[in-house]
Amino acid sequence: MTTERAVPGLQGVPGPGWVVPDLRDPVRTIGRRTFDFDHRVAVMAIVNRTPDSFHDRGATFELDRAVEAAVRAAEQGADWVDIGGVKFAPGPELPAVDEIDRVVPVVRQLAQESDVTISVDTFRPEVAAAAIEAGASVVNDTTGLSDPRMASVVADSDATIVITHSTAPPRQRLPEPPRYDDVTGAIVGFLRERVDRALAAGIPDARIIVDPGHDLNKNTVHTLELTRRLPEVVALGYPVLAAVSNKDFVGESLGRPRGERLAGSLAVATVSAMLGARIVRMHDVVESVDAMRMVEATLGWRAPVEAVHNT
Template sequence: MASGFADPANPGLAVVMAIVNRTPDSFYDKGATYAVDKALAAVDAAVVAGARIIDIGGVKAGPGQRVDAVEESERVVPLIAQVRMAYPDLAISVDTWRSDVADAAIRAGATLVNDTWAGHDPELVQVAGQHRVGYVCSHTGGAIPRTRPYRVHYDDVVADVIAETTALAERAVACGVPENLVFVDPTHDFGKNTFHGLELLRRIDEVVATGWPVLMALSNKDFVGETVGRPVDQRVPGTLAATAWSAARGVAAFRAHQVQETVDVIRMTGAIAGTAHPVSTIRGLV
């Protein structure tokens, strides 16, 4: 199934979802885009670098300061409205597990709900369906929002991911979400350890084979850091290696901090596979 978020000019290439966090305590950027002007500048830079989707979040994924729905809305909704005014045709995602926050964000201009906590709020997918916007179906193994995994076990993590995300995808469509605006996300690090993350990469072709467009959020994750033995600020090469592997196997979208680097990896992988053309070819021709 072709994703409705694909780039019409490059339909064979995965797209990049740029991360813009309006949080003071993000695990990677430590609040670099918490200020509204910094967040808007990050959006501008991501668009120039080639992002097709901007993902705006207002709550750190991991444990930390409590942020209620009112504060979360105050962080993301006005920013979404400003981005929508600046970019009328841009796909804007709201990263939230709360249905009331998603409803306000959609009314402000969001066109995709990135539910990273796998339907913890059962009304969230209904809100996406009522507004007929996109929806990301995640897998957490039943984890509670903002908790870290502890001694998690799956008989077969890939089978569990496929079962949970495809069931949620079917529910999303039943609720009114357009079929081509659904993503399934294996959701690395959420309810999983590093061995699970690597197994998902190793067998990502099985998730792609479900027919649902696959979104992967690999960017600077702990499973990358543990695999290569690097702290959070030194995980870009590992992230890009995992991105190239996944792009070559048909993943449709990547959520990323480093937009330009991710765009280049996707294009190079596509060119090797023959699904994309080089941007400029003059060597040996002129």
Template sequence: MPEPAGVSPFFQPPLLNPIHEFGGRTLDFSRKVALMAIINRTPDSFYDGGRTFSLDAAVAASLQAVDDGADWVDIGGVPFSPGPALSPWEEAERVVPVIEAVAARSNVIISVDTFTPKVAELSIAAGAHVINDTTGLQDPDLAAVVAASDAHLVITHSLASPRTVFPRPHYEDVVAEVVSFLRAKVDLALKLGIAENRIILDPGHDLNKNTLHSLELTHRFRDIAALGFPSLAAVSNKDFIGETLGQEKQQRMAGSLAAAVMCVLGGARIVRMHNVSAAHSAVRLTEAALGWREPEYLLHNMGDVNAPVHR
């Protein structure tokens, strides 16, 4: 049944802990959407194909993202997609120097995209505030590392073991099954010592899911947000956008922004994006329309004489 006229489609999730501390920064997720920039220090990254693989390029891209409005930078040294394994030491050599350099020059929130306990340990010691685990706690030792620190943990829904091929995914109800998975993983994280106020959930758009699955997650994102934890929408330039619109990776920005805003209206409180400047505008306008922030200035029709209407 359609909603009555005048009822907002916006979903305000029942957050168990709206206020979260990340190092020296405090975010109130009841009135804030955090913009996470993507920094891949890999030679074969999904989107930029190695553009930020060198240390100088990765640090420069991180600081540029901050200048463009990012609240958060997510630094990764190993893609989720299938491929050869990388030793923890090689992965750490990619991400730790970036973390150290960015932490020394900015108070931005820093996460490291890793599923390896040793890399998580070294990253937290270097200044990372969040461990972004795309495997959904397949390795309980990762939880032990996070539990022994003040870091947050992102728990992501995925089915494949790291860097492996997964057969064609099948779900009876993808959203219900993702919700069940995440609820079970939250219980595991709590049992392993991670505090409730340091857990973030990600339904894993495109991770072991086809385009129809990812579209359904976007449509019903409020079911993820209703779990009560800050939820992350990692939708930027993904294949479900390209297949839906018939676009190559470099053409997907508008679709990525639309998907991100849909997820925010469904309760997402963190959006992970490549095109930071454009995403910053989309997120901040959404926050203003929801009454969470004031416009930068007010001039239009604010004087005694109405201004011409520009159409």
């Protein structure tokens, strides 16, 4: 078991501009790792077994490449790996059995080779159940428990649930562009209702994480606003996941196409951590791990690897 705690003797009191969440159950064991989210920003790496993923365009669709990428991410310092078999965006229907065939072999092999925390990115209860049995300890539901059976599957296991804000039915487009009178208020209300749904199903507070859903059924202006107002989501009291890597709001903010969004992704991940996010979901593992470890070192939560300059 890997445990990350604050470094004794370091002064970890953030200055102005930093948001320190008041979390329910900040110290959590998720799979075979324990995280102190009072003093830790975890990096979730992304491995998609999809032929049409928006970022890698199917680079890890083949099983051997997906497993290799997942193991490599763990070796590069990712705290956990998120494995998906169906992208969020609209597309052709994929039967649940095919989604299981995509994700479960990766989950099973990664669990055998690493103690990294493993999550499955799915909105289907049957896929979640199969992945949990294979070794996943987190269900990352980007539809926010749209299927009420999902809460029961997670409640009957030891898994953690990530509850994400999105408004369209799974894999379908909204009938018109998204509009919000108050985007962050709508997100907080949605998440509060879905958290209540999870609690009612028997999932305890200590196994709930929330995600405001950057770009999911939101335009770039919406997503930038929710990022600025992230402390309102953090105030729910659950660890917040910020899935910001290489998304269109980064590209549109900077005028950068896919493949040229790393700097922008690292910037918004760092801002999200400053505003209280405790997990960032990222494609570029080495750079993202370095960025979050630097955040922790700056806050006094982590000792420098060495401190010899001017000594």
